[in-house]
Amino acid sequence: MAQTPAGSIVRYIPNRGGKTGAFQLNPDELTALPLPNDLYAGSVPLYIDVNRDGRIDLLIGTYYGGIQYYRNTGTSTQPTYQLETKSYGGQTDDFNNRGFSLIAADVNGDERLDLLTAYDNGSLKVFHDFLNQTTLSADSSSVKSPANAVTSLKIGSVPSLAVADLNQDGLPDIVAGTNTGGLRLLLNRSEKLLPSPDTGTETVRVGPNPTDRYVTVTTPSEAEVNLYSLLGQWLGKARSNGTNRYELDFKGLPTGVYLVQIQTASSGKITRKIILR
Structure with missing residues (x-):
């Protein structure tokens, strides 16, 4: 994501390397993703189907700590984003939780997406099964220190999050990049949960x-x-x-x-x- 005089821009290059090959990136294929016109500097986008209608919506983590929800009123190939709320899940701007970053992943193996948020002060929060919650409440027991004591783990200022199953145990781990250029690795030691039973x-x-x-x-x-x-x-x-x-x-x-x-x-x-x- 880049800031330009014309506003914020998100671009990506598709990987043509195949399933098992090395990355193959062609700069000529640089593609821009759509963003709302009123997005301001310091915001972080998360493209995700919030209302599960098959179209990718947009959650915005604002620099001031809130979460905005933009519903896709267009199509999957030509999205149009309409602001639904500036406080998704009750997460409003908070001066003490600035520098917002957010990402979604199933961190405990229950087949339900969880929301991970990181803040300028280095803290990390996990909201389990967030797409099925009206009001988001962080699970304070999800993040632990090496001494196994629950704490407000500090992962570095202005963290940027990425998730991947780095040790192939079936649970996604977290990599946090900081504004000083370092990377912090958080291995996922969660107990895998059984999916909630479904009728039929x-x-x-x-x-x-x-x-x-x-x-x-x-x-x-x-x-x-x-x-x-x-x-x-x-x-x-x-x-x-x-x-x-x-x-x-x-x-x-x-x-x-x-x-x-x-x-x-x-x-x-x-x-x-x-x-x-």
């Missing part, structure tokens, strides 16, 4: 799991099947492959863990975790 799961089949490319979903009635990353990014919709059978193609996606969301009138909304080898 006995009549929904998803497999094979793990998979090398294709996944077939069989449901008791007509369904909508969507594929998401662990960060909540919508990756695509399954195509129908017969009566109440749907097929997901993972071609071009990197190896890792993905979420398949199935919604039917009879079984409600069900989420399954799929491992792509």
